[in-house]
Amino acid sequence: MKIVETRAKSMISRMRDGFFSMRYLPFRLTANIYRGCSHGCVYCYAACTHYYMRSSPNLFSKEIYVKKNAPEIFEKEMAKYDQRKRKSVIVIGNISDTYQPVETNYRLTRKLLEICYKHDFPCFIETKSPLKLNDIDIIEKLAERELIGVGMTATSYDNEFTGLVEPLVPRSKFVRSPIRQKERILTLQRLSEIGVDTYLHITPYFPFVTDEDVERIIRDAAEAGVGNVIMAPLEISGFIWNRLKKVFKSSERYSSLIPLYEKRYFESGRKLGARITTSEKEHYKLEKKVSELCKKYSIGYWAFNNPQFNTAVISGAYRLRYPILLDYWKLTHEKGRLRLKDALQFAMNFPVDKKYLSALQEYFLNGELFKGVYGVRKIVENCEVVYVPA
Secondary structure (H helix, E strand, O other), X not given: OEEEEEOOOOXXXXXXXXXXXXXXXXXXXXXXXXXXXXXXXXXXXXXXXXXXXXXXXXXXXXXXXXXXXXXXXHHHHHHHHXXXXXXXXXXXXXXXXXXXXXXXXXXXXXXXXXXXXXXOOOEEEXXXXXXXXXXXXXXXXXXXXXXXXXXXXXXXXXXXHHHHHOOOOOOOOOOOOOOOOHHHHXXXXXXXXXXXXXXXXXXXXXXXXXXXXXXXXXXXXXXXXXXXXXXXXXXXXXXXXXXXXXXXXXXXXXXXXXHHHHHHHHHOOEEEOOEEEOOHHHHHHHHHHHHHHHHHOOOEEOOOOOHHHOOOOOOHHHHOOOOOHXXXXXXXXXXXXXXXXXXXXXXXXXXXXXXXXXXXXXXXXXXXXXXXXXXXXXXXXXXXXXXXXX
16 A cells, blocks of 8 residues: 655635535535545445546555644634634545554544634544544543544444445454454444444445344444434446446345346435435435334434434534534424525524535525425415425
8 A cells, every 4th residue: 555645735625515414414514534535335435536646546545645734734723714704514534534553643633623622613423444443532522522522433343245345444443243344333332332423324224235234233332322323325337337247246145236226216216416326216215225224223313304304412522513404394384384584594503505505595486405305395376486285
């Protein structure tokens, strides 16, 4: 593996308010210390970002760029947000896992967490790595102020499948299980016990594979005290499909998935930006199934595409977040009618900026905010767009 040390010009990025962000993402601020990720997940959507490094997506897991001055730049930019803008949760490592093995040498993630603590700034980390437990002391301090959330992924309890699609994710030295991905739930248990806001991410949900283990995964997460479950089906691009097909072909057991996935995605699926996902009907069935399992085991479910299934309790770092489709869906049902002025006034209760409010107005008026969503319909009253429960 090649390590390239670089110097960053900036660290905090503000995501644009596109269709996906406006409907599903409760954050806009991100910070990535590393470019590239040595975990080697074959379904990784972020590999294409290596083009920005004038490199190839095929080198995403073999060529890691390290922003050595990340803490210095991060603190300067955080001070600006602290003084001039409203604080909202920042996701550390949304493109590359911030606790991949190279972090053991550089310890840059820890320094960013210390800066968040110093500035009382809420942060969220999504990772597959158990290495975060090396920083459990600073994580506990952040948790005492409700300033941190952590999400970990579990999609299959089959070690062969895990080895195919996530070949290089490190094992834990803190918690052990014969099931590789169960170690992530045990890691979340350790974090939940010290007050961290925890999330189990069943992302991506692999058709015909995750189906076999999803109930055990959700049951184990509930028993571990994890706060909420988030689920999203696998999304496929041409690049991702070529990689998946290659590893499926290498397995006698899983080669049968190729025709099943071709039918599910390329014949029956739907386009979602540059990728293909399952049909709306399949997505609905899947969310219903997962939400019912979460209800059975008394764990919250954060529903995105079908808000009627939501049972999540929003807490911790996500108290300082951006509103999402789910919030406006609930508001419509509570008020019986949702007008633009109501939506804008509601949004102002969150730490949003002017860019967001402008985008909200656009998506509200053109119907994209609730497009294809169960339980809400658009009407026009006296030349004014209004949304009402369906």
